[in-house]
Amino acid sequence: MKERIYHEELILFKAIMMNKSIIKFIDDKLNESIEVLKKLCRIPSVAAKNEGLLEAANLVEKMLQDAGLETEVHLTSGAPVVTGWKDVGAKRTLLFYDHYDVQPAEPFDLWDSPPFEPEIRNDRLYGRGVADNKGDITTRIWTLKAFQETNTDLPVNVRFVIEGEEEIGSIHLPEYIEKNTDFITADGGIWEFGGAGIDGRQEAWLGLKGIFFVELEVQRLSRDVHSSTACILPSAASRLTWALNSLKDESSRILIEGFYENIKPLTDSELEAIRKIDLHEEQFKKVYGIEEYLNGLTGDELKKAYYGTPTCNICGLTSGYQGKGSMTVLPAKASCKVDFRLVEGMHPNDIHKKLRQHLDDRGFSDIKFSYFEGYPAAKTPINHPFVKIIENANKRVFGDMVIHPTSPGSGPLYLFNKYVPMVSIGCGDYESKAHSPNESIVIENFRKAMNRIVAVMEEMSKW
Amino acid sequence: MKERIYHEELILFKAIMMNKSIIKFIDDKLNESIEVLKKLCRIPSVAAKNEGLLEAANLVEKMLQDAGLETEVHLTSGAPVVTGWKDVGAKRTLLFYDHYDVQPAEPFDLWDSPPFEPEIRNDRLYGRGVADNKGDITTRIWTLKAFQETNTDLPVNVRFVIEGEEEIGSIHLPEYIEKNTDFITADGGIWEFGGAGIDGRQEAWLGLKGIFFVELEVQRLSRDVHSSTACILPSAASRLTWALNSLKDESSRILIEGFYENIKPLTDSELEAIRKIDLHEEQFKKVYGIEEYLNGLTGDELKKAYYGTPTCNICGLTSGYQGKGSMTVLPAKASCKVDFRLVEGMHPNDIHKKLRQHLDDRGFSDIKFSYFEGYPAAKTPINHPFVKIIENANKRVFGDMVIHPTSPGSGPLYLFNKYVPMVSIGCGDYESKAHSPNESIVIENFRKAMNRIVAVMEEMSKW
Numbered sequence: 001m002k003e004r005i006y007h008e009e010l011i012l013f014k015a016i017m018m019n020k021s022i023i024k025f026i027d028d029k030l031n032e033s034i035e036v037l038k039k040l041c042r043i044p045s046v047a048a049k050n051e052g053l054l055e056a057a058n059l060v061e062k063m064l065q066d067a068g069l070e071t072e073v074h075l076t077s078g079a080p081v082v083t084g085w086k087d088v089g090a091k092r093t094l095l096f097y098d099h100y101d102v103q104p105a106e107p108f109d110l111w112d113s114p115p116f117e118p119e120i121r122n123d124r125l126y127g128r129g130v131a132d133n134k135g136d137i138t139t140r141i142w143t144l145k146a147f148q149e150t151n152t153d154l155p156v157n158v159r160f161v162i163e164g165e166e167e168i169g170s171i172h173l174p175e176y177i178e179k180n181t182d183f184i185t186a187d188g189g190i191w192e193f194g195g196a197g198i199d200g201r202q203e204a205w206l207g208l209k210g211i212f213f214v215e216l217e218v219q220r221l222s223r224d225v226h227s228s229t230a231c232i233l234p235s236a237a238s239r240l241t242w243a244l245n246s247l248k249d250e251s252s253r254i255l256i257e258g259f260y261e262n263i264k265p266l267t268d269s270e271l272e273a274i275r276k277i278d279l280h281e282e283q284f285k286k287v288y289g290i291e292e293y294l295n296g297l298t299g300d301e302l303k304k305a306y307y308g309t310p311t312c313n314i315c316g317l318t319s320g321y322q323g324k325g326s327m328t329v330l331p332a333k334a335s336c337k338v339d340f341r342l343v344e345g346m347h348p349n350d351i352h353k354k355l356r357q358h359l360d361d362r363g364f365s366d367i368k369f370s371y372f373e374g375y376p377a378a379k380t381p382i383n384h385p386f387v388k389i390i391e392n393a394n395k396r397v398f399g400d401m402v403i404h405p406t407s408p409g410s411g412p413l414y415l416f417n418k419y420v421p422m423v424s425i426g427c428g429d430y431e432s433k434a435h436s437p438n439e440s441i442v443i444e445n446f447r448k449a450m451n452r453i454v455a456v457m458e459e460m461s462k463w
Numbered sequence: 464m465k466e467r468i469y470h471e472e473l474i475l476f477k478a479i480m481m482n483k484s485i486i487k488f489i490d491d492k493l494n495e496s497i498e499v500l501k502k503l504c505r506i507p508s509v510a511a512k513n514e515g516l517l518e519a520a521n522l523v524e525k526m527l528q529d530a531g532l533e534t535e536v537h538l539t540s541g542a543p544v545v546t547g548w549k550d551v552g553a554k555r556t557l558l559f560y561d562h563y564d565v566q567p568a569e570p571f572d573l574w575d576s577p578p579f580e581p582e583i584r585n586d587r588l589y590g591r592g593v594a595d596n597k598g599d600i601t602t603r604i605w606t607l608k609a610f611q612e613t614n615t616d617l618p619v620n621v622r623f624v625i626e627g628e629e630e631i632g633s634i635h636l637p638e639y640i641e642k643n644t645d646f647i648t649a650d651g652g653i654w655e656f657g658g659a660g661i662d663g664r665q666e667a668w669l670g671l672k673g674i675f676f677v678e679l680e681v682q683r684l685s686r687d688v689h690s691s692t693a694c695i696l697p698s699a700a701s702r703l704t705w706a707l708n709s710l711k712d713e714s715s716r717i718l719i720e721g722f723y724e725n726i727k728p729l730t731d732s733e734l735e736a737i738r739k740i741d742l743h744e745e746q747f748k749k750v751y752g753i754e755e756y757l758n759g760l761t762g763d764e765l766k767k768a769y770y771g772t773p774t775c776n777i778c779g780l781t782s783g784y785q786g787k788g789s790m791t792v793l794p795a796k797a798s799c800k801v802d803f804r805l806v807e808g809m810h811p812n813d814i815h816k817k818l819r820q821h822l823d824d825r826g827f828s829d830i831k832f833s834y835f836e837g838y839p840a841a842k843t844p845i846n847h848p849f850v851k852i853i854e855n856a857n858k859r860v861f862g863d864m865v866i867h868p869t870s871p872g873s874g875p876l877y878l879f880n881k882y883v884p885m886v887s888i889g890c891g892d893y894e895s896k897a898h899s900p901n902e903s904i905v906i907e908n909f910r911k912a913m914n915r916i917v918a919v920m921e922e923m924s925k926w
Contacts, residue, residue, distance in 0.1 A: 293696065
């Protein structure tokens, strides 16, 4: 018995010593890891524009190799999927899912420093992609580099799946996943985003909403004409506003027939969990510059909308003259981009069909779908043991954390969900402005996120 | 009696000889006059952007001086008004109203040659402003140059009023007019635009609709945010579509209370005149690429809409991401440009007030007017003797012409109407694409438009 206690203490002692040297490496080489992140962020890998993707994929592969991982680049019909792995024969396997693509940086004039020239100001690093998701790519790979450089054995096997089309709906990721279900089967996985909430506490997200993104376009004339002819000619722009108006009423209720019919409502345990969550309503009102939330929602109703409702949101509207002053034109075309966030039970193909039917039924067959994409929602059960591991690991580095049953945002979690329970944590924070101008992260969170990954691996090895 | 006949014949002979030398000058120097026009078109005098206006004003003044006219540049709070005159002590005075500003040339990528680098292809001259209105400025001034260079006496006194803000609603022209009513008082005037219809016949326009142009803007968030938050945050783009939808129903009936109440309907003589006009419905369907006109209008109903109805037209729509592919953003702002064409009896100030009231009554006080301008409609009576002079002069050069009681387009005719009967004729044609990419004129029409001005002056001298 004594022998055994001695043995266990020795393992613990060894773990602490190992841990110390890794943490020291992370601290000592912090500037070096930031330089790696900056280098990655200088590549404008905007999937929506099909720009810089191969360059970013190559750099990510090199980062994985530098951390001692084996790699493979999987070609798809779109951007390649970069994978990396290190199998140390451990009992447990940890998977990371990330993406090397970023959102477009428009409007450029709202950035205080150029989006693809990362810059540190007031202990934050600014640049497109630093929060979503290149900061997290770097923390995760650099943590493994710390094990490698300090000659420390990994306590778990690790695997990386890093795609390049997350921001355009992970269109070609299914091609990879279908052929590689063995690779993605793991005991736990860390999803691509996360960080600190408005109160400074770390947050974990157990699910992601689905999405159906569609670009609607209508053309009613062969060319733009002088607007005086609007007395006798049809208007594409008016057609578009009428069609959009038919989709959603002024209380934001979506009017597409059967839109809400397959929704799986939040479970009792999820409802119980969210009742305890503080959404910091008042603070966020200031962040968004609003007097009140949509339809005056507040308290539990606001939370139910946040975690449990689908949306129909106009991401962009385009028609005619958009320059300064006046131009009296009747535009030939009008278009808009609309994203529907889907909750569990909904499927993008179904929504696609219902939207088309809705428009046709109301005489809007002239409104074409010029582009669309999407995937369904998915969640990791709130009581899964891996969720507890994340919570414990986080406690050792950051303290208490808030666990959200799902994010209101989207990601192709449904592709992984059958093979690995995934939780989303990361190095961002509530001021990170992902998808907006002046995206940034706190350097200190970047450092501590690496420590937390070390802790997750250790906690997992004890499972 | 014989003596008198002889005398009259001598005058006629003299007129023919004069005419001949002028016409010869116009023919011989055609390339030179085209070069003058090209030079004027190379100046991107876009009033909506306040670009190139002074440069264009200076060149126009120089053109007037080169034709032997006295000139004056009248400063206003906006672009200057250039005037030119030659008083030969004749009984009648002819006024020309033109503008040296042009519409924006966007979208640039739809032009086959750069908009501000005029180019001749297949006997047409292409460039922004060649039809609207720099071609006409040039024909009118160059005709006077022909008199000057051939030492021919002018048969009428001539005056030019050339402004630089016609395309943005002639905002500062009233400042000039109020102080110079004596200068604009004349026996007849030629308005800035016109030309050949789809059947090749020349057209004259006796009136112009009014306009109320407004830019609507709504902001609901302090910044663009990730679209996942659309489940709890208000959407500026949706607010805009709802507000626009409230303005006009799907049959294009304008829903603003009292919008139609002050309209002076077309008179019986106007209705009689338009019944004889052929709008070439079938041909224009092909030009516009449409299967049918707005609401399936045809025949007399189509004509009544063309000459007699106001409009509410979306000239431009702007919100959020408008680049390629997807960007999942909830835009903070949305805006649109709307022009209302007004018919006689309506006033822009009244429409402004009613639109504001309409939006406020429907809870759209968040929709702001970020910019507006306008003026009322006006017409020259269809039986005025000057209309006959134009018709006769045109017959000598082009043949029969179509006389429209009003154009569906707008112009600040109301400022002149009390002081001078005006008719719109010009060197454009139905393929001129004013306000659109690939604006152009037919070189032969440019030449003959100069001959017609000679004829108008001669016909006027006999009045």
